[in-house]
Amino acid sequence: MRMCDAHCDTMMKIDEGLTCDFSFEKASACGGFLQIFACFTEDGESDAYFAALRKINRFLDFIREKDNCCVAYTPCAAKRITEAGGLAAVLSLENCACLEDDPENIYKFYNLGVRCITLTWNGANSFAGGCLERGGLTKRGRDLLQIAGRLGILVDVSHLNEQSFYDVLSEGSCKVFASHSSCAEINDNPRNLTDLQILKIYSRGGIVCACPNPPFLNGSRKAKREEFAQHIRHIMRLTDGRGAGIGSDCDGTENCCEWLKTTADYLNFDKVLEENNFTKFEIRDIFSCNFGRFFGICDKK
Numbered sequence: 001m002r003m004c005d006a007h008c009d010t011m012m013k014i015d016e017g018l019t020c021d022f023s024f025e026k027a028s029a030c031g032g033f034l035q036i037f038a039c040f041t042e043d044g045e046s047d048a049y050f051a052a053l054r055k056i057n058r059f060l061d062f063i064r065e066k067d068n069c070c071v072a073y074t075p076c077a078a079k080r081i082t083e084a085g086g087l088a089a090v091l092s093l094e095n096c097a098c099l100e101d102d103p104e105n106i107y108k109f110y111n112l113g114v115r116c117i118t119l120t121w122n123g124a125n126s127f128a129g130g131c132l133e134r135g136g137l138t139k140r141g142r143d144l145l146q147i148a149g150r151l152g153i154l155v156d157v158s159h160l161n162e163q164s165f166y167d168v169l170s171e172g173s174c175k176v177f178a179s180h181s182s183c184a185e186i187n188d189n190p191r192n193l194t195d196l197q198i199l200k201i202y203s204r205g206g207i208v209c210a211c212p213n214p215p216f217l218n219g220s221r222k223a224k225r226e227e228f229a230q231h232i233r234h235i236m237r238l239t240d241g242r243g244a245g246i247g248s249d250c251d252g253t254e255n256c257c258e259w260l261k262t263t264a265d266y267l268n269f270d271k272v273l274e275e276n277n278f279t280k281f282e283i284r285d286i287f288s289c290n291f292g293r294f295f296g297i298c299d300k301k
C-alpha cells in the first residue's frame with residue numbers, strides 16, 4: 001500500500017456538486033490507497049440526520065461508478081482492496097451532531113459503512129465539547145462510545161477540547177486516534193495536540209495524523225513544506241517513529257497549502273520528506289505502515 005490519509009472532506013464537495021481536489025483516478029491507480037472520507041456536519045446544521053444520510057448515499061452512488069475503488073467495511077476488505085492496488089474508502093462522521101442526540105442512531109450509519117466517528121466539530125453537541133467550547137464528555141457521549149467500542153468503530157479525537165479529550169481517553173475500550181491535528185508544542189492552535197495528548201493517544205495504541213493547514217502549522221494563512229515536515233518529525237520523535245500519519249483535510253478548507261492540495265501533491269510529498277532528512281523507512285511508516293498497523297491491515301510490527 002502506498003498511502004493512507006486519515007481525513008478528507010471530499011464527500012461534502014460531491015454532495016454540493018463541486019470539483020474535488022481529491023482525485024479518485026490517481027488514488028485508485030497509485031498502488032494502494034486508503035482514504036477516510038468524512039461526512040461533515042456543520043455545528044447548528046438543520047435536519048442534520050437526514051442531511052448526513054443524503055451525503056453518504058450520494059457518495060456511495062458516486063463511487064459505485066468508479067473503477068478500482070470500494071468501500072471498506074472491514075480491515076480485511078481494506079487490506080484486500082489496497083493489496084490489489086485499489087482505493088479503499090473508509091467512511092466516517094465528522095461531528096456526531098448528525099445523530100441528533102440519540103447514540104443509537106449510530107447503528108443506522110454503521111449499516112451504511114461508517115467505521116469512524118469524530119465526536120464534535122469545533123462547537124459542543126450533546127455528546128462532547130469541541131475545541132472552541134467548554135464542557136466534557138456527556139452521559140450520551142459515554143453511551144455512544146460504548147456502542148462504538150462494541151461495533152469496533154474508531155474514535156477520532158481531533159476537534160475535541162482538552163476536557164473531552166481526557167474524558168474519552170479514560171473511557172476504556174475504544175480505539176482512539178487523531179485524524180487531522182498537528183502539534184501545539186510548535187504552534188499553539190486549539191486544533192493542535194499537546195505533547196501529553198500525543199503521548200496518551202500513542203500509549204493507547206493510537207496514531208496522530210498531522211494536518212498541513214497553515215493555521216495549524218504556524219498560525220498564518222501560508223506555510224512552507226519544511227514546517228509540515230517539522231510537525232511530522234515532532235510526532236515521530238514522541239512516538240518512537242510509530243505513531244505519526246497524515247490527515248490531509250483535502251477538500252476541507254480554503255486555507256490549505258497551495259503546494260499540498262491535490263492527490264498528486266500528496267503522492268509526491270515523499271520527495272519533500274526525503275529532502276527534510278526522513279529515511280525511506282520513516283516515509284513508508286508515515287505514509288502507510290503506521291496507519292495500516294493501527295487500522296489492522298499492515299503486518300509490519
Ligand SMILES: [Zn+2]
Pocket residue numbers: 094159180252
Ligand atoms: Zn475537521
